[in-house]
Amino acid sequence: MDLGNHPTVESHSDGTVLTSAPQDTPVDRATAAARRVLEALLLTDRANANLERVAEELNGIAEHLEQHAPEVRERMVDMWSGEGVTRHDPVTGPENAIAPPLVLAGMADGSVRGEVTLTIPYQGPPGCVHGGVSALLLDHTLGVANAWAGKDGMTAQLNVRYHRPTPLFRPLTVQGRQESVDGRKIHTIGSITADGEVCVSVEGLFIDKKVPRPR
């Protein structure tokens, strides 16, 4: 991935926020509303919520948005404009309704960390976070940890160990840290903890390779 210029542990101070802050803009407000709809659809009373009308109204909104969509290529250039963090990714992106979104900060010790509480859309086992969602959050967090450390790449391997079920509705701490660099190979580790107990830990192998941003 081509991350361009971005903050690193060398250049920035402890606690630097590395993800895009939600803004008081129409797109962020619309995305937050869509996120709310995702959750409300899962929670609503199937029998009494007039879902026929809901489907009609949501399709109307989708049609309106599609009518105003430029060519995908053009949007891609726009979404990858600038450098460093993006606003569209599925983990931290304020403009992506499937992102929780996770906010990550870089620490002076080289790690990155954030807190997030996941709810019903991320459920796997009853009341617990889906294992694939945990892997998604950690893959991205390790990517950000590599960027913060100053050497990043693409995920070649992600070894995920699920120690105990990861609870929904409780604050989770997600962290990552680059362990070592050996030529193009980058070794990075991370974890998700709840109430101080490790639920998931990962070891990632990243290879220094850039996919250029569309321009």
Ligand SMILES: CCCCCCCCCCCCCC(=O)SCCNC(=O)CCNC(=O)[C@H](O)C(C)(C)COP(=O)(O)OP(=O)(O)OC[C@H]1O[C@@H](n2cnc3c(N)ncnc32)[C@H](O)[C@@H]1OP(=O)(O)O
């Ligand atoms: C501060 C914040 C800023 C902004 C932050 C935004 C962060 C965003 C974070 C987003 C995060 C999201 C992240 C994502 O979602 S990344 C998306 C998911 N990952 C991919 O799609 C990667 C797909 N695979 C590839 O593109 C290539 O296979 C890669 C790039 C991995 C290597 O292909 P390449 O042709 O370049 O490499 P090479 O063949 O010359 O090999 C080089 C060396 O590597 C060794 N090797 C290779 N593969 C493996 C393997 N699987 N296991 C073990 N070893 C492997 C190989 O043996 C050799 O070693 P040696 O023989 O030299 O000893």
